[in-house]
Amino acid sequence: GNSVTQMEGPVTLSEEAFLTINCTYTATGYPSLFWYVQYPGEGLQLLLKATKADDKGSNKGFEATYRKETTSFHLEKGSVQVSDSAVYFCALSDLTGYGGSQGNLIFGKGTKLSVKP
Amino acid sequence: IAGITQAPTSQILAAGRRMTLRCTQDMRHNAMYWYRQDLGLGLRLIHYSNTAGTTGKGEVPDGYSVSRANTDDFPLTLASAVPSQTSVYFCASSDSKTGSGGYTFGSGTRLTVV
Numbered sequence: 321g322n323s324v325t326q327m328e329g330p331v332t333l334s335e336e337a338f339l340t341i342n343c344t345y346t347a348t349g350y351p352s353l354f355w356y357v358q359y360p361g362e363g364l365q366l367l368l369k370a371t372k373a374d375d376k377g378s379n380k381g382f383e384a385t386y387r388k389e390t391t392s393f394h395l396e397k398g399s400v401q402v403s404d405s406a407v408y409f410c411a412l413s414d415l416t417g418y419g420g421s422q423g424n425l426i427f428g429k430g431t432k433l434s435v436k437p
Numbered sequence: 438i439a440g441i442t443q444a445p446t447s448q449i450l451a452a453g454r455r456m457t458l459r460c461t462q463d464m465r466h467n468a469m470y471w472y473r474q475d476l477g478l479g480l481r482l483i484h485y486s487n488t489a490g491t492t493g494k495g496e497v498p499d500g501y502s503v504s505r506a507n508t509d510d511f512p513l514t515l516a517s518a519v520p521s522q523t524s525v526y527f528c529a530s531s532d533s534k535t536g537s538g539g540y541t542f543g544s545g546t547r548l549t550v551v
Contacts, residue, residue, distance in 0.1 A: 354539055362545075364540075364542040366539040424495070427480040429478065
């Protein structure tokens with residue numbers, strides 16, 4: 321079935337370091353791909369998305385490119401800040417659905433990022 | 438109200454008791470979802486609803502029920518709580534059946550069953 325695998329954390333970086341969080345997926349068809357961010361004590365917020373191969377999603381200095389040939393959607397940021405400390409989730413839209421329903425998101429297990437000053 | 442409102446924010450519940458987690462959205466999204474978040478397991482879908490009047494089972498539906506009487510509300514009920522239902526519960530909504538639009542999440546309900 322469809323699934324998302326992302327690198328296990330926690331990831332600890334110094335401020336201004338380069339960030340990569342790996343995400344690979346298994347899916348039938350052509351799913352949309354997403355990165356969500358969860359700050360402490362809050363719900364998930366959509367960070368960026370890409371809906372077709374070779375699309376690049378970007379937001380707040382983060383970016384990720386939909387790579388169909390490697391089934392990947394790695395999250396990158398050139399210079400992280402302390403305020404980027406959060407848990408990051410990779411997700412795909414489940415085109416097969418549960419019981420025939422389309423559109424349900426399948427999430428990876430999350431990667432906790434801690435940025436030290 | 439802006440977005441999704443969940444209530445209560447947190448709750449300690451005795452095992453065997455019945456509990457309803459409330460979720461309300463003001464965006465007129467057609468689809469709504471309930472997830473539970475557990476350390477090391479990420480988010481797992483409990484139930485979903487693609488439109489008012491319809492519901493479906495997700496990955497971990499046992500012990501939970503939902504209803505969707507109207508567009509805005511999507512309550513989650515635990516008929517007889519057990520300690521394994523201790524978790525953080527998130528309600529979400531979307532306006533796209535194909536999933537390309539992403540979800541809007543509530544702030545969550547932290548439930549402890551003792």
